[in-house]
Amino acid sequence: MQVGYYPGCSQEGTAKEYDMSLRKVFNKLGVxxxxxxxxxxxxxxxxxxTSHLLSLSLATRNLILAKEQKLPxxxxxxxxxxxRLAVSxxxxxxxxxxxxxxxxxxxxxxxxxxxxxxxxxxFQEIGIDKIVANRVRNLKDLKVACYYGCLLxxxxxxxxxxxxxxxxxxxQIVKATGAQxxxxxxxxxxxxxxxxxxxxxxxxxxxxxxxxxxxxxxANVIVVACxxxxxxxxxxxxxMTKLYNNHKITPILYLSELVGLSLGFEPKELGINLHxxxxxxxxxxxxxxx
Amino acid sequence: xxIGVFICHCGENIxxxxxxxxxxxxxxxxxxxxxxxxxxYMCSDPGQNLIKQxxxxxxxxxxxxxxxxxxxxxxTFRKAVSDAGINPFLCEIANLRxxxxxxxxxxxxxxxxxxxxxxxxxxxVKRNFALQTIKVPITKRALVxxxxxxxxxxxxxxxxxxYEVILVEKQPSIGGHMSQLSETFPTxxxxxxxxxxxxxxxxQNPNIKLLTYSEVEKVEGFIGNFKVTxxxxxxxxxxxxxxxxxxxxxxxxxxxxxxxxxDENLTFRTAIYVPFPQAVPNIPVIDTSxxxxxxxxxxxxxxxxxxxxxxxxxxxxxxxxxDELLVENVGAIVVATGYKxxxxxxxxxxxPIKGYGEYGYGKYKDVIDGLQFERIASASGPTAGEIxxxxxxxxxKKIVFIQCVGSRDEAKGFTYCSKICCMYTAKHxxxxxxxxxxxxxxxxxxxxxxxxxxxxxxxxxxxxxxGVKYIRGRVSRIYPKNGKYIVKGEDTIAGVPVEIDADMVVxxxxxxxxxxxxxxxxxxxxxxxxxxxxxxVHPKLRPVESSTGGIFLAGACNSPRDIPESVAMASAAASxxxxxxxxxxxxxxxxxxxxxxxxxxxxxYCKKVCPYNAIEIKQIVDRNGNVVKEVANVNAxxxxxxxxxxxxxxxxxxxxxxxxxxxxxxxxxxxx
Numbered sequence: 001m002q003v004g005y006y007p008g009c010s011q012e013g014t015a016k017e018y019d020m021s022l023r024k025v026f027n028k029l030g031v032x033x034x035x036x037x038x039x040x041x042x043x044x045x046x047x048x049x050t051s052h053l054l055s056l057s058l059a060t061r062n063l064i065l066a067k068e069q070k071l072p073x074x075x076x077x078x079x080x081x082x083x084r085l086a087v088s089x090x091x092x093x094x095x096x097x098x099x100x101x102x103x104x105x106x107x108x109x110x111x112x113x114x115x116x117x118x119x120x121x122x123f124q125e126i127g128i129d130k131i132v133a134n135r136v137r138n139l140k141d142l143k144v145a146c147y148y149g150c151l152l153x154x155x156x157x158x159x160x161x162x163x164x165x166x167x168x169x170x171x172q173i174v175k176a177t178g179a180q181x182x183x184x185x186x187x188x189x190x191x192x193x194x195x196x197x198x199x200x201x202x203x204x205x206x207x208x209x210x211x212x213x214x215x216x217x218x219a220n221v222i223v224v225a226c227x228x229x230x231x232x233x234x235x236x237x238x239x240m241t242k243l244y245n246n247h248k249i250t251p252i253l254y255l256s257e258l259v260g261l262s263l264g265f266e267p268k269e270l271g272i273n274l275h276x277x278x279x280x281x282x283x284x285x286x287x288x289x290x
Numbered sequence: 291x292x293i294g295v296f297i298c299h300c301g302e303n304i305x306x307x308x309x310x311x312x313x314x315x316x317x318x319x320x321x322x323x324x325x326x327x328x329x330x331y332m333c334s335d336p337g338q339n340l341i342k343q344x345x346x347x348x349x350x351x352x353x354x355x356x357x358x359x360x361x362x363x364x365x366t367f368r369k370a371v372s373d374a375g376i377n378p379f380l381c382e383i384a385n386l387r388x389x390x391x392x393x394x395x396x397x398x399x400x401x402x403x404x405x406x407x408x409x410x411x412x413x414x415v416k417r418n419f420a421l422q423t424i425k426v427p428i429t430k431r432a433l434v435x436x437x438x439x440x441x442x443x444x445x446x447x448x449x450x451x452x453y454e455v456i457l458v459e460k461q462p463s464i465g466g467h468m469s470q471l472s473e474t475f476p477t478x479x480x481x482x483x484x485x486x487x488x489x490x491x492x493x494q495n496p497n498i499k500l501l502t503y504s505e506v507e508k509v510e511g512f513i514g515n516f517k518v519t520x521x522x523x524x525x526x527x528x529x530x531x532x533x534x535x536x537x538x539x540x541x542x543x544x545x546x547x548x549x550x551x552x553d554e555n556l557t558f559r560t561a562i563y564v565p566f567p568q569a570v571p572n573i574p575v576i577d578t579s580x581x582x583x584x585x586x587x588x589x590x591x592x593x594x595x596x597x598x599x600x601x602x603x604x605x606x607x608x609x610x611x612x613d614e615l616l617v618e619n620v621g622a623i624v625v626a627t628g629y630k631x632x633x634x635x636x637x638x639x640x641x642p643i644k645g646y647g648e649y650g651y652g653k654y655k656d657v658i659d660g661l662q663f664e665r666i667a668s669a670s671g672p673t674a675g676e677i678x679x680x681x682x683x684x685x686x687k688k689i690v691f692i693q694c695v696g697s698r699d700e701a702k703g704f705t706y707c708s709k710i711c712c713m714y715t716a717k718h719x720x721x722x723x724x725x726x727x728x729x730x731x732x733x734x735x736x737x738x739x740x741x742x743x744x745x746x747x748x749x750x751x752x753x754x755x756x757g758v759k760y761i762r763g764r765v766s767r768i769y770p771k772n773g774k775y776i777v778k779g780e781d782t783i784a785g786v787p788v789e790i791d792a793d794m795v796v797x798x799x800x801x802x803x804x805x806x807x808x809x810x811x812x813x814x815x816x817x818x819x820x821x822x823x824x825x826x827v828h829p830k831l832r833p834v835e836s837s838t839g840g841i842f843l844a845g846a847c848n849s850p851r852d853i854p855e856s857v858a859m860a861s862a863a864a865s866x867x868x869x870x871x872x873x874x875x876x877x878x879x880x881x882x883x884x885x886x887x888x889x890x891x892x893x894x895y896c897k898k899v900c901p902y903n904a905i906e907i908k909q910i911v912d913r914n915g916n917v918v919k920e921v922a923n924v925n926a927x928x929x930x931x932x933x934x935x936x937x938x939x940x941x942x943x944x945x946x947x948x949x950x951x952x953x954x955x956x957x958x959x960x961x962x
Contacts, residue, residue, distance in 0.1 A: 155701075157701070163647045165647040165767075166648060186769075188648075189767070213769070216771075
C-alpha cells in the first residue's frame with residue numbers, strides 16, 4: 001500500500017512524536033509513505049480566517065502536487081490538515097465558481113484530485129486484521145477513551161465518514177490493539193483548539209471537562225488523532241492541576257503511538273517521552289507469537 | 291368553418307397592456323374568422339350573451355376567446371357556447387392575461403404576442419372536433435384505509451349519509467395515535483374520552499364494515515369502480531365466537547417477551563393481547579413471534595402451552611386460522627394512514643436522518659420521545675398518569691423538552707416542520723407542571739409556531755401561568771452524570787452556553803411518513819413526495835384530492851397534521867366522496883388518450899410510463915378466437931389525459947383527444 005504523506009507544520013514541531021510513531025508503525029505494517037515534495041501550508045487557522053480563497057488555494061496546491069507526483073491518495077495525520085484538504089477538494093469539485101478562481105490563482109487545471117485520508121481511514125485500509133496479526137504486546141490494562149475532536153468527522157457531508165456526533169471508527173482500531181474501550185460522552189466536544197494561546201482560560205476549562213469525563217467513565221489514557229487536541233489536553237494539564245482541585249493526571253497518546261506500543265515498539269522509539277504528561281502505565285509482557 | 295373571436299379586456303388586467311381592439315381587428319383578417327369583437331368583461335353575463343348572440347347571428351361553428359387562463363374560465367365559456375348550441379369542445383381559449391398582460395410591460399410587444407396566441411387558437415379550433423363527455427357508473431360504497439381519528443371521522447360521515455363504508459385498519463384496534471395521547475391541546479381534554487365513543491360509534495354503525503388487523507393488497511379499476519383486495523390477517527381468534535372476556539390474556543404465560551406497541555415499548559404485553567383495554571373491536575390477536583405454541587411449533591414441531599385455548603370456554607382460539615383475502619367493490623377511497631413518530635434508536639443504514647447520536651436516545655432510559663411521554667402522562671399509561679422516569683420510577687424534578695429533533699434540520703433530519711411539536715411540547719410541559727408542582731420544566735426551541743385557534747394563548751399560558759422556561763437554542767449533547775442527564779445547549783438570545791442537569795429529557799422527534807407509505811401509494815396508484823407523504827392535487831384549492839380520481843386524502847398521511855386539521859380533512863374527504871355518490875353516472879372530460887389499434891405495435895411503452903395505470907393490454911382475436919396480437923387499450927375511467935403515452939409512443943399510435951398531433955402541429959405552424 002502506498003500513500004502520499006502530507007505532514008503539515010505540526011509534524012515537524014509540536015507533534016514530532018506523531019510523525020515518529022506513524023513512520024515506525026506504517027513501516028512495520030508495510031505501508032509505504034512518500035512525503036509530498038515541496039508541500040506547503042494547508043491553509044488552516046490563520047489561513048482561513050484571513051481569506052477563504054487563500055485557504056482554498058493553499059490546500060489545493062498540495063493536492064495538485066500530490067497528483068503531479070503520481071501519489072494515489074494523500075494521508076494527512078493532522079485533523080486540521082485533513083479537514084482543510086478534504087474540504088477544499090470538495091469545494092473545488094462542487095463549486096464551479098470557487099474552482100475557476102482557484103485555477104486562476106494556481107495557474108493549473110483542476111481535475112482528478114487524489115482522495116484525502118485521515119489516520120483512521122489509513123488504518124482501516126491497512127485492515128484491523130493486520131494490526132491484530134502483528135500485535136506483540138498486550139495492552140489490556142489500558143482503558144482508552146477515544147477522542148475525535150471537532151475536525152476529524154465534520155462536516156459529515158464532506159468527510160462522509162463515521163457518525164459526526166457519536167463516532168466509533170477509532171474504537172475499532174483501538175480494539176485491535178487489545179486495549180479496553182471506554183464509552184464516554186465527550187468524543188467530539190471542543191478542546192478549545194487554536195484559542196490555546198490567546199484565551200488559555202477557555203481551553204483549560206474545555207479541555208479539563210473532556211479529561212474529567214474520560215476519567216469518570218473509567219479511562220486511564222486518552223487517545224487522539226490531532227496535534228492541536230494533543231497540545232491542549234497534554235500540555236495544559238499541569239496548569240489544570242494548579243487551577244482545579246483533584247485533577248487526575250491522564251496521559252494522552254496519539255493513535256499511532258498506541259498502535260506502535262501494541263506492535264512492540266518502546267515508548268521512547270515512538271516519542272512518547274516527549275509528552276508533557278508521562279506515560280507510565282506498566283506494559284504487559286509480550287504475548288507468545290504464534 | 292365559421293369562427294368567432296372574442297377578446298376580453300378583463301377590466302384593466304389585459305386592456306392596460308394589450309391593445310385589445312387591435313387584437314380583435316387583426317383576428318378578423320384571419321382565414322375562417324367571420325366575426326371578431328372585444329369587450330370589457332367577456333365572462334360577465336352581457337359578455338357571455340355577446341358570444342351567444344354572435345353564434346346565432348353568424349352561424350358560428352368555432353369559438354376562440356382571448357381572456358384569462360383556461361384554468362379560470364374555460365368551463366364558463368364552454369358552457370356559454372354549449373348553451374348556444376355548439377359542442378363545448380369547439381371553444382378554445384387564448385390566454386392573454388397570465389401569458390401576456392401580466393408578464394409584459396411593452397404594449398406593442400404584448401399586443402403582437404396576443405395576436406400570435408389568438409392565431410394559434412384559431413388554427414387549433416379549425417381542427418377541433420366534437421367530443422362527448424364520458425359517463426361512468428358509480429359504485430356507491432367507500433373504502434377508508436386507516437382507522438385513526440381521520441379514518442374514523444371519514445367513515446362516520448360517509449356512513450351517516452347512508453352509504454356503506456369498509457374501514458380497513460392494519461393494527462388489531464382502531465384509534466390510531468390519538469388513542470395513545472393523554473390530553474389534547476389547546477383545551478386539555480382527555481384524548482380517550484373524546485375518541486373512544488367515536489370508536490364505539492364506528493363499531494355499532496350498521497353501514498360500516500370494520501376490518502381490523504387487515505391490509506389493502508391490491509387496488510384495480512378507476513373512479514366510481516374500484517376493485518379492492520384486502521388481506522385479513524389471521525388473528526388466531528375467531529371474532530364470531532370471542533366475547534372479549536379477556537381470560538385468554540390473563541392466562542398467557544408470555545409476560546416479558548413482547549414490548550407493548552401501544553405503550554411505546556415502556557411496558558410488556560402478553561403474546562395474546564388487545565392493544566389497550568378500550569380497543570375496538572375488543573378481540574385479541576396472537577403475536578406468533580413470541581407465542582409459546584407457535585415458537586415451539588416452529589422450533590420442534592411439538593404442541594406446547596395452548597393455555598389460552600384451554601381457558602376459552604367459547605372455543606374462540608383457533609391456532610390454524612389462515613389469512614383471508616376479501617375482494618370488495620367500492621366507488622371511492624379515502625386514504626387516512628397517518629404518520630409514524632421518528633424514533634432515533636432504530637436508525638437503519640439508509641435512514642435519511644444522519645445525526646442525533648449525541649442525544650443518546652435508546653441508550654439512556656430517561657431520554658424518551660413525545661409519544662412515550664404521552665403514555666407516561668396518560669391515566670391509562672404504565673404509571674397511571676404519574677410522571678415517573680423509566681429508569682428508576684422516580685419523579686423527575688427537572689425535565690427538559692427539546693423541539694425540532696429531526697424536523698427543520700436539513701443536515702441531520704428533514705427539512706420540513708412537523709408542525710404539532712411546538713403545541714404538544716407546551717402541553718407536555720404544562721401537564722408536567724400540573725402534576726409535579728415543585729418541578730422545573732425547560733423547553734429548547736428554534737421558533738414557537740403556534741398558528742391555530744387558541745394555540746398561541748396556550749403556549750403563553752405554559753410560559754406565564756405555569757412557569758415553563760423556554761430557551762431559544764439547540765442542544766448539542768446529553769450525557770449522564772451522577773444519576774442526572776447533563777443537557778448542554780445554547781441560549782441564543784442571551785448568547786451563552788447553558789447546561790441543565792435534568793432528571794429526564796423528552797425529544798419532540800419528527801413526524802414522518804409510515805414505513806410502507808410508498809408501497810401503499812404504488813399499490814393504490816397515488817403520487818407521494820420524497821418524504822413518503824401522499825400528494826394532494828392542488829395544495830390550496832384541492833387539498834384532499836389525490837391526482838387519481840376518486841381517491842381522497844385525510845390526515846397526517848398527507849403531511850404533518852394535528853387532530854383538528856386531520857378531522858377537518860377527513861370530513862372534507864367524506865364530502866368529496868358524497869359529492870361523487872350524489873349522481874348515478876360520473877361525467878368525465880373526454881380529453882383522454884385513444885389508441886389506433888391498427889398502428890399499435892404492442893410495445894407497451896405507454897403502459898410503463900402511464901402514471902395512472904390507465905393502459906391495459908387488449909388482445910385482438912380473429913374470428914376463430916385466436917389471439918392475433920396484443921395492443922394497448924386506454925381505460926377511459928382511469929385516464930387523466932396527461933399525454934405522457936402520446937409523447938412516448940414510438941409508432942404514433944396513441945393520440946390525445948382534443949390535443950391530437952394534427953392540432954398541435956397546426957398551432958406550431960401558425961407561429962411560423
